[in-house]
Amino acid sequence: MTLDIGVIGVGMIGREHIARLANTLVGARVVALADVDARQAEAVAAGLPGASVYPDGEALIAAPEVQAVVVTSWGPTHATYVLAAIAAGKPVFCEKPLAATAEACLSIVEAEIASGKHLVQVGFQRRYDKGYRALKAAIDGGVIGAPLMIHCAHRNPAVPEAYVSDMAIVDTFIHEIDVLRWLIGDDYVSAQVLKPRNTRHTHAKLDDPIIVLLATKNGVRIDGEVFVNCRYGYDIRCEVVGEEGCATLPEPESVVLRKDAKLSTAIMQDWKLRFLESYDVELQDWIEAAKSGRVDGPNAWDGYFAAVTADACLKAMHSGEVVEIVTPPRPAFYD
Ligand code: NAD
Ligand code: ISE
CATH class of the missing domain: 3.40.50.720 (NAD(P)-binding Rossmann-like Domain)
Structure with missing residues (x-):
């Protein structure tokens, strides 16, 4: 059909x-x-x-x-x-x-x-990316023991002038909000947002970069950098630190070049190609x-959970406070 x-x-x-x-x-x-x-x-x-x-x-x-x-x-x-x-x-x-x-x-x-x-x-x-799936398989297989911390980064080379601070959360970091929760099978309980010095490549309505700190029910701590004017490429990074070892999101495939006295691989520039x-x-x-x-x-429950978390991140970003994340229990319909 x-x-x-x-x-x-x-x-x-x-x-x-x-x-x-x-x-x-x-x-x-x-x-x-x-x-x-x-x-x-x-x-x-x-x-x-x-x-x-x-x-x-x-x-x-x-x-x-x-x-x-x-x-x-x-x-x-x-x-x-x-x-x-x-x-x-x-x-x-x-x-x-x-x-x-x-x-x-x-x-x-x-x-x-x-x-x-x-x-x-x-x-x-x-959730359909083969790198994230391999990372999840390693975690679920117990290879690194219980996850303790996640360090990640979401970097875009540049964004248009219409992209403002809130979008760093609702448009960009929302991908981490969903995928990290899926990766470790855990839910978030609090959010905080730190603002380092701004890059000179940003504008008055965009704090860039920011660091989002999340804590989960099981006590995992996550630090996620969002840097949307990083200039050098589209770079998605994720390292899960466990009790027995660390597991890192694989880099997208790229030919390794030895040329002009340098060993190099290309860095992608576009999210459309990175997640093609x-x-x-x-x-x-x-x-x-x-x-x-x-x-x-x-x-829809995942979409709702992501939105509740994003709202908490926005509140944290605007207030500078640690904001609690509260959701009702997941309805049995979504088990
Ligand atoms: P876009 O601005 O290029 O396209 C949006 C389109 O929606 C435009 O053609 C606009 O005319 C149309 N539109 C607006 N209001 C409408 C309405 N009421 N009825 C019908 N059409 C309407 O935006 P985009 O970059 O294509 O993003 C679209 C959505 O996809 C956003 O929610 C964005 O967050 C999401 N997105 C997801 C990813 C991802 O990686 N999953 C990547 C990019 C965009
Ligand atoms: C865009 O909407 C996406 O979803 C991309 O995956 C993300 O990297 C980018 O920052 C967003 O603007």
């Missing part, structure tokens, strides 16, 4: 996902598009034989030919579309964040539980699960 998909939002990652659904993955096709910028939607549809353009996301979700929905519009629009997909009983893959606030994420959790069907997956693609394979695996996995009425990847 081929899964007929409607995509809402044909911006940067929307076009990336549409291209992989159309050209790389199997078992699905894009049959419908919607974007507030209708001309962009028409332009993308021109390259997709048989795809229709709908005036808005709601009309796309209601269309009988759409069996499943991919939401890649701006973050503040996600909750409306995810709730509409749940109301229509259609599986929905929503790019991170699940919603702009923890409250909106909770309303999605409640609506999904009330529907009685597992329908929502959130686009935390790092994981986006493919993530969406292929979602297609297969959606056809069987399952959600195997990060679910």
Whole structure:
């Protein structure tokens, strides 16, 4: 069976996902598009034989030919579309964040539980990255003993002027929030944010870099650097320190060069390439699960937990205080 998909939002990652659904993955096709910028939607549809353009996301979700929905519009629009997909009983893959606030994420959790069907997956693609999977296998296999500390960094070479301080948490560090919790099977209990001296490459509305400190229920301490104007490349680092040893996220594959008296490997520049394979695996996995009425990847509860943690990090960043992270117990629906 081929899964007929409607995509809402044909911006940067929307076009990336549409291209992989159309050209790389199997078992699905894009049959419908919607974007507030209708001309962009028409332009993308021109390259997709048989795809229709709908005036808005709601009309796309209601269309009988759409069996499943991919939401890649701006973050503040996600909750409306995810709730509409749940109301229509259609599986929905929503790019991170699940919603702009923890409250909106909770309303999605409640609506999904009330529907009685597992329908929502959130686009935390790092769980599908082969490096993170190898790291998790080492931790789960007991190779390094119980995790005690995690040191990590999320560095982007540069960001546009519209990128402001809060985005370092809700747009960027949100990936660490999700993947580290998954990596060690633990939940967070507190957050603190430190602000080192700013780089001269930032602007008045962006503190860059920052260091986020998280503590987990099991007492693991995490320090995560977010540095989005690091200039030299797109660099994702993660070292888990355990009782018996340390495990480090592998570097992306690169030819080792011996040249001009130097031993070197390339550093990636772009998140789209760094996580290319994981986006493919993530969406292929979602297609297969959606056809069987399952959600195997990060679910609405994970999206909610990430949002609660992000809110605490924002509060910590604005206040300079250590902020407690409190969530209700996970509903049995998500066990
Ligand atoms: P973008 O600005 O390039 O594209 C967003 C698109 O949504 C635009 O075409 C815009 O016209 C459209 N849009 C806005 N409001 C809409 C509405 N109400 N209905 C329909 N379309 C609407 O942004 P982007 O970089 O593609 O990011 C989109 C989402 O994907 C964001 O939530 C972002 O955080 C997420 N994202 C995830 C990753 C990842 O690594 N998983 C990477 C990049 C972006
Ligand atoms: C972007 O939205 C992403 O999700 C990238 O993975 C991240 O590295 C970048 O900082 C975000 O802006």
